[in-house]
Amino acid sequence: MLRIESVHKKIDDKQVLSGVSLCIQPGTIIGLIGRNGTGKTTLMRTIVGIYDPDQGQVMIDDINVHKRAQSKKDVVFIPDSPVALEGYTLQQCAQLFGRIYPNFDGFFFLEAMERFQLPVGKPVRSLSKGMKMLFSTALGLATRARVIMLDEPTNGVDAVAKKHLLALIMESVTPDSAILISSHMLHELDRIADTVVLLRDGRTDEQWTLEDLRSQVRKLQVVFAEQEPPAWLQQEQVHVLQQVGRVFTVLIESEQLYGTLRQQDTLLIEELPLTLEDWFSWKSGGDGDVA
Numbered sequence: 634m635l636r637i638e639s640v641h642k643k644i645d646d647k648q649v650l651s652g653v654s655l656c657i658q659p660g661t662i663i664g665l666i667g668r669n670g671t672g673k674t675t676l677m678r679t680i681v682g683i684y685d686p687d688q689g690q691v692m693i694d695d696i697n698v699h700k701r702a703q704s705k706k707d708v709v710f711i712p713d714s715p716v717a718l719e720g721y722t723l724q725q726c727a728q729l730f731g732r733i734y735p736n737f738d739g740f741f742f743l744e745a746m747e748r749f750q751l752p753v754g755k756p757v758r759s760l761s762k763g764m765k766m767l768f769s770t771a772l773g774l775a776t777r778a779r780v781i782m783l784d785e786p787t788n789g790v791d792a793v794a795k796k797h798l799l800a801l802i803m804e805s806v807t808p809d810s811a812i813l814i815s816s817h818m819l820h821e822l823d824r825i826a827d828t829v830v831l832l833r834d835g836r837t838d839e840q841w842t843l844e845d846l847r848s849q850v851r852k853l854q855v856v857f858a859e860q861e862p863p864a865w866l867q868q869e870q871v872h873v874l875q876q877v878g879r880v881f882t883v884l885i886e887s888e889q890l891y892g893t894l895r896q897q898d899t900l901l902i903e904e905l906p907l908t909l910e911d912w913f914s915w916k917s918g919g920d921g922d923v924a
Contacts, residue, residue, distance in 0.1 A: 671833060671834065734777070749768075774801065783814045850886045852908075865890075
C-alpha cells in the first residue's frame with residue numbers, strides 16, 4: 634500500500650534521513666522506534682508531504698504522494714502537540730478535517746469525545762496536555778485515512794485514559810488501513826504493534842514482525858559455574874543485558890550460539906520472555922535516551 638523508497642532529507646544543512654526504505658501493509662500497526670534525533674518525526678512529515686524529500690519517493694499504490702496532491706487525502710499525520718489547532722474548538726476541528734478527508738467519521742469522533750469526557754465546544758488551547766493528545770489522536774483516527782501516523786500519542790495521558798486510547802487505536806485498524814506510531818513507550822508498542830521498524834543514523838536499520846522477533850531472538854538467564862566470565866560472552870552476537878555476580882541476562886539470535894552455550898559449564902540456563910525494550914537496548918547500543 635505505502636512504499637517509501639530510499640528517502641533522503643536534509644534540514645538546516647544537517648542530514649536527517651539518509652536512505653529510508655520501508656513498506657507498510659494494510660491491516661497492521663507499525664511501531665517506529667529509534668533514539669532521539671534519528672529522524673522519526675522528519676520521516677512522518679516527509680511521508681505526509683509537509684517536507685519534500687531531497688531524494689527518493691513516497692508511493693501509495695504506485696502514486697507519488699509529492700507529485701499528486703490528491704493522494705494526500707489518504708494519509709494523515711498527528712503531531713505530538715496540536716499547536717496549529719489551538720485556536721479552534723474541538724467541534725470546529727472535526728468540521729475542518731471533515732472537509733479535507735472524504736471518509737471522516739463524525740459519529741466515531743463524537744463517540745470518542747464522550748468516551749474521554751472531552752468538551753467539544755471548548756477551544757483546544759483550554760485542554761491539558763494529555764487531553765490534547767486524546768483529542769488529536771481520536772481526530773486522526775476519525776479521518777479513516779488509509780495511513781494514519783501518530784507521533785507520541787500517549788504523551789501526557791494518564792494511566793486510565795491511556796488504556797482506553799490504546800484500545801481505540803487497536804479498534805481503528807481495518808483491512809484497508811494501517812497505523813504508524815512513533816513512540817518511546819516501548820512497552821505500549823509491545824502490546825499493540827504487529828511490526829517494528831528501527832531507525833538508526835537516519836536509516837531504516839531493521840524491520841521485524843514482533844512474532845518473528847520473539848521466535849528468533851532468545852532472552853536467557855545464565856549462571857556459570859566458574860567465577861571468571863567465559864569467552865562465550867565476548868562474542869559479537871551475544872548481548873549482556875545485566876550481570877549480577879555469576880548470573881547473566883543475555884540476548885542471542887543464533888541457534889548455533891545457544892548450542893555452544895549448552896556446552897559451557899553452567900549451573901542454570903533459563904529462557905525469559907523477550908520485551909521490545911530489551912531488543913531496542915541491544916540494537917541502539919545501550920539505554921541512553923531510550924525513553
